[in-house]
Amino acid sequence: MHRRVAVLTLLLAPLTATAQVNPSSPAPQRPGQAAPPQGANTADPVYRQGQADRAAWEQWLAGLTGQKAAGAAHWAARRSTQNPGSCFDGSQLREWSEGCADARVRLALPDALRRSETQYRLGWNAPITVPTASDNRAPVPPSATAPAAPAAPAAAVAPPRLPPDETACRTDWRRCADNAQLVNNFRDWALVQTRCKRQATDLARYGDPVWPWFSFGSFLRGDDYPQTGIVVAIEPRAQFGNGFGAKVNSRVTCRYDLNRGEVVDVQVTGL
Structure with a gap:
């Protein structure tokens, strides 16, 4: 346990060095804020990440309106049930489905971490409360000089990327070590292949293309897929029709955004 905390602290060091926070000290607690849940280690970076991710989720959800908000709330409420259903069953409005699908993507990583990391789950269940004007603050004395310009808001710090893990890669593409591991292990890669094939078929001008039995089995080498969420699936042996009624050997390259x-x-x- 001590070794895991040490490794995560090293990973977080470049992001938190300017804040001068002692990782061995508990996170500060404002007056009136609820005490951390039982078993919580508030000095654990994983616990704090759970808090930050929950706050980011709540902020995103609060910014939605109408059908998108309804779709996102539906997925948030149903995602942990045995059969949460689909966001695209054809019976809902497009905006509702988009809100549901966006929530599904945004909650995929937190849900995987809640299942695998106890401290992350405890942090998620005790989100950081945004300060309000009702907080206790020292009164500002009157001044004869002009008031100073308000300080610029602190720049947002991106959440640290957790270390690669082949088991976690099955449900969370961000935990894959490289492109090959993502393609071979991530459970939703088949969805990428299916959607790329459907989109390419819709673009065909002269009849349906001829696809090999296993389509989009090729990809680019490297490690950018799990770092950016933008993946490239390639099918080098498709056949597309031309204006003369013939099928032409074709290479299809599909870029897909796992984030959205x-x-x-x-x-x-x-070819």
């Missing part, structure tokens, strides 16, 4: 769960673009080139 949608195809970015598809390019078809003849």
